[in-house]
Amino acid sequence: MVSSIYHPPDHFLVDELLSREQLTIRGAVRDWVNREVKPVIEEASQQHSFPVHLVREMGELGVMGPFIPQEYGGAGLDQIAYGVIMTELERGDSGIRSAASVQSSLVMYPIFRFGSEEQRRRYLPKLAKGEMIGAFGLTEPDHGSDPGSMITRIEEKKDHFLLNGAKMWITNASICDIAVVWAKDETGEIRGLIVERGMEGLTTPETHNKWSLRASVTGELVFNDVRVPKENIFPGIYGLKGPLMCLNSARYGIAWGAIGAAMDCYDTAVRYAKERKQFRKPIAAFQLTQEKLARMLTEITKAQLLAWRLGVLRNEDRATAAQISMAKRNNVLMALEVAREARQILGAMGITGDFPVMRHMMNLESVITYEGTHEIHLLITGEDITGMEAFH
Numbered sequence: 001m002v003s004s005i006y007h008p009p010d011h012f013l014v015d016e017l018l019s020r021e022q023l024t025i026r027g028a029v030r031d032w033v034n035r036e037v038k039p040v041i042e043e044a045s046q047q048h049s050f051p052v053h054l055v056r057e058m059g060e061l062g063v064m065g066p067f068i069p070q071e072y073g074g075a076g077l078d079q080i081a082y083g084v085i086m087t088e089l090e091r092g093d094s095g096i097r098s099a100a101s102v103q104s105s106l107v108m109y110p111i112f113r114f115g116s117e118e119q120r121r122r123y124l125p126k127l128a129k130g131e132m133i134g135a136f137g138l139t140e141p142d143h144g145s146d147p148g149s150m151i152t153r154i155e156e157k158k159d160h161f162l163l164n165g166a167k168m169w170i171t172n173a174s175i176c177d178i179a180v181v182w183a184k185d186e187t188g189e190i191r192g193l194i195v196e197r198g199m200e201g202l203t204t205p206e207t208h209n210k211w212s213l214r215a216s217v218t219g220e221l222v223f224n225d226v227r228v229p230k231e232n233i234f235p236g237i238y239g240l241k242g243p244l245m246c247l248n249s250a251r252y253g254i255a256w257g258a259i260g261a262a263m264d265c266y267d268t269a270v271r272y273a274k275e276r277k278q279f280r281k282p283i284a285a286f287q288l289t290q291e292k293l294a295r296m297l298t299e300i301t302k303a304q305l306l307a308w309r310l311g312v313l314r315n316e317d318r319a320t321a322a323q324i325s326m327a328k329r330n331n332v333l334m335a336l337e338v339a340r341e342a343r344q345i346l347g348a349m350g351i352t353g354d355f356p357v358m359r360h361m362m363n364l365e366s367v368i369t370y371e372g373t374h375e376i377h378l379l380i381t382g383e384d385i386t387g388m389e390a391f392h
């Protein structure tokens with residue numbers, strides 16, 4: 001029996017860079033994940049079902065829109081606090097972090113940043129409490145990495161916009177109460193609007209049979225002549241930079257979140273390797289195991305420092321989109337590689353649900369694709385270096 005006490009790695013004493021408030025918040029989220037997520041998540045993942053009751057609990061915990069000002073129901077926290085929350089949630093499961101990412105960065109952030117005062121007051125407090133679930137519709141069946149070519153359209157009518165098109169691969173689609181949807185107007189300009197469940201012509205089929213993020217709901221948003229009232233459009237934003245600004249916030253959260261999945265895999269592997277004996281010795285005593293563990297710890301440490309520094313820059317409003325891309329790309333690949341190495345250290349046990357490693361590994365196969373694929377983030381860095389874009 002492998003001991004179950006979690007020892008999060010902190011080889012470079014990064015904790016000393018966190019404020020007392022950030023540490024307290026992290027402690028509260030860590031306790032909640034241990035108490036409410038860890039005991040149910042493996043079964044939920046095996047059953048391909050999202051433990052939806054956790055949304056309300058996350059609302060009570062204050063992890064939905066933690067950086068949104070308190071007057072709109074948020075916690076008014078800084079960006080590093082948001083980061084450490086994401087790390088702890090993803091230590092539980094990427095799907096749980098996804099739920100918080102979408103709600104916070106992709107639904108609450110645009111409503112706060114681009115919405116009217118009426119929209120803010122109407123939606124943000126309920127989203128913060130987890131009384132309302134939000135979704136973000138950017139990707140389409142034929143436009144993933146290239147959302148600028150989207151074909152979902154709005155047509156302006158007397159007192160409403162007529163919305164037609166479809167969004168695919170949408171987290172929480174089939175359970176959302178509202179969706180922030182990006183569509184082109186008659187002039188080809190991208191606009192954002194809030195679509196509510198119950199609007200006629202909206203259907204939200206669920207996507208089944210995923211091998212990844214099984215404890216998270218994914219689906220489609222299909223719009224067939226949906227009449228969206230004029231007051232539901234964001235007045236303050238035009239063009240692709242609107243959704244991309246939301247993605248900056250979500251990608252930032254993922255750069256921190258992926259570290260949580262990696263830490264859980266690393267910690268599991270260390271404990272297993274110390275207790276599992278072969279050839280009359282713990283497998284931790286073999287150089288090949290030590291090489292794996294040493295590389296894992298080194299990469300986790302580098303990712304921690306990258307995320308922390310990015311958080312400082314975000315707090316100072318100095319982080320560039322290219323810096324965020326680099327951190328998302330680096331930290332997600334790091335986590336995926338740590339998960340794969342941990343799986344190997346656990347041998348056959350690594351493929352079972354008795355340990356969290358294979359679940360993290362499969363989840364991370366989505367995380368490396370969504371919020372901009374690994375390749376797209378490389379090209380963003382390439383453009384940043386050379387000044388020449390290589391997407392088109």
Ligand code: TGC
Nearest residue numbers: 098101138145147148171239240241244245321370371372
């Ligand atoms: P491009 O011409 O480069 O830019 C269009 C306009 O946007 C501005 N911009 C940005 N603004 C803010 N933040 C950024 N990161 C920005 N990147 C670009 C740019 O300055 C320009 O502004 P303006 O004023 O001149 O109009 O656009 P492009 O069409 O060439 O595309 C660039 C590219 C490929 C980088 C972009 O399309 C991209 O990032 N593609 C990846 C798509 C993506 O990440 N999709 C994610 C969907 S949501 C999701 O996956 C949620 S997962 C949920 C979960 O966690 O469960």
Ligand code: FAD
Nearest residue numbers: 136137138139144145169170171366370371372373375391
């Ligand atoms: P494609 O764009 O078709 O890419 C396929 C391959 O081609 C990739 O390897 C890609 O890197 C590569 N490629 C594409 N263009 C280039 C290029 N110019 N140069 C080099 N290589 C290139 N979207 C939302 O809007 N909201 C959500 O809530 C949401 N949740 C998601 C949840 C899950 C579980 C998943 C898996 C996806 C989710 N997405 C969501 C969609 C996600 O953002 C897209 O899957 C992603 O942007 C990639 O698009 P695609 O899958 O169409 O791949």
